[in-house]
Amino acid sequence: AYGAEPKAVDDAYRSFKSGTLLENTTIDTIADGLRTNLGEKTFDIIQRELEDIFTVSEEAIIAAMRLVWERMKIVIEPSCAVPLAAVLANRPVFEGKKVGVILTGGNVDLGKLPF
Template sequence: ATFIHPYNNYYIIAGQATAAKELLEDISDLDIVMAPVGGGGLLSGTALSVRYSDSSAEVYGAEPKLVDDAYRSLKSGKIESNDRIDTIADGLRTMLGEKTFDIIQKHVHEILTVEEEYIIQAMRLIWERMKIIAEPSGAVPLAAVLQYPDVFKGKKIGLIISGGNVDLQALPF
């Protein structure tokens, strides 16, 4: 058997890059493309898709404030870990890998941290208005837009909303 890392692997990153590639093929004039960040595979792929496209969009990452290792890693210049893991966005509890961190350092404009209440609001909005079943981790980019409206005012934004793994019994609404 061969172990394939779930996010710190160039083939996985390339595969996850296709989400942003498809987004940019449909809407090429975005100002910002934002993806959630846990281990960094999806955000790294998003950053590479934007970098190697004709787009001039800036790439943002979004993560829960309770597990803000990617934010802290960009600030410190080294991979940071999390002491806590108690966020509703459980898919983002993992820390960055060496490969993903390198790509994120080079190609991501900023990582925003979001409060739990905004993650819940975003998830509910996605479910009720868009009729999309999105797990809390996938709702984090929209949570960033809700929490930081001034950052995005007047901007054309593309959000990567990923994942549908939801325990219906654990929903906060």
């Protein structure tokens, strides 16, 4: 299992890599559902269960949202697009593997879609 989060709010990534629970100093990301800091219980789980965590740019998040809209005609919120953006940005890691990405959350203000 892998984790993913925006580069702009990468507390889980930094915590996972350092082995110490760290907080974000900013919350500037389009993925508003991921603006919170990682808690101790979740940190324990990711340390134990994840192989790695990837970070993605705001542009990659928007591109993933757009791809889902163009191919599936489904509007997903930015936080939901983060895992797909991570898979797309790290294709060599996932090549030849069965990959599942759960798409949830259509809580999007259509007037604020970034595309």
